[in-house]
Amino acid sequence: xxxxxxxxxxxxxxxxxxxxxxxxxxxxxxxxxxxxxxxxxxxxxxxxxxxxxxxxxxxxxxxxxxxxxxxxxxxxxxxxxxxxxxxxxxxxxxxxxxxxxxxxxxxxxxxxxxxxxxxxxxxxxxxxxxxxxxxxxxxxxxxxxxxxxxxxxxxxxxxxxxxxxxxxxxxxxxxxxxxxxxxxxxxxxxxxxxxxxxxxxxxxxxxxxxxxxxxxxxxxxxxxxxxxxx
Numbered sequence: 316x317x318x319x320x321x322x323x324x325x326x327x328x329x330x331x332x333x334x335x336x337x338x339x340x341x342x343x344x345x346x347x348x349x350x351x352x353x354x355x356x357x358x359x360x361x362x363x364x365x366x367x368x369x370x371x372x373x374x375x376x377x378x379x380x381x382x383x384x385x386x387x388x389x390x391x392x393x394x395x396x397x398x399x400x401x402x403x404x405x406x407x408x409x410x411x412x413x414x415x416x417x418x419x420x421x422x423x424x425x426x427x428x429x430x431x432x433x434x435x436x437x438x439x440x441x442x443x444x445x446x447x448x449x450x451x452x453x454x455x456x457x458x459x460x461x462x463x464x465x466x467x468x469x470x471x472x473x474x475x476x477x478x479x480x481x482x483x484x485x486x487x488x489x490x491x492x493x494x495x496x497x498x499x500x501x502x503x504x505x506x507x508x509x510x511x512x513x514x515x516x517x518x519x520x521x522x523x524x525x526x527x528x529x530x531x532x533x534x535x536x537x538x539x540x541x542x543x544x545x
Contacts, residue, residue, distance in 0.1 A: 318363035369398040384413035410512040481541035490538040
């Protein structure tokens, strides 16, 4: 059964180009020129991945991404932005909202397909089924669920994999490059700055005070270390 990509793109020529190359790569593609109808259809349409233009009539991709991450049904689904907004600040905003990648226009269709596949591979890579308990966190790698102080907390697959990897290596310091290699695997299109964004998002979900973290600590000049508070 083909995986379905939900594409939000108001430029008809770009939408046709993207669909052609994704369908040639074996995906099914559903095109939406605006946000209208996209999320209700996605709720029942089993989207494998969202490919979102940021600037479209009647809404924007950032708001759509925010709503995806707030949906219990859609939150685990990967999101890639496809946009002309190319500054580092725009990229960071997109990642902070929960995007898994950020492709700027103009783009190579072959690179776009490669990046879609890379994100989907990251989400499909199986984790060994087990439960890690650290302090007031419970991380179930088989079910890919996180419990914080007895409360279930939604995460994206990338957030979960990064947290799970760090929690399995309590006390060990990892550089950003080491985390990219371990969690992202395909690092051709991501930067060490992406790790910082994901760490900040994870802290907001697991720490009582994200500005003074007890679990996910920064080691200046080195990287990050996961600790089990006493």
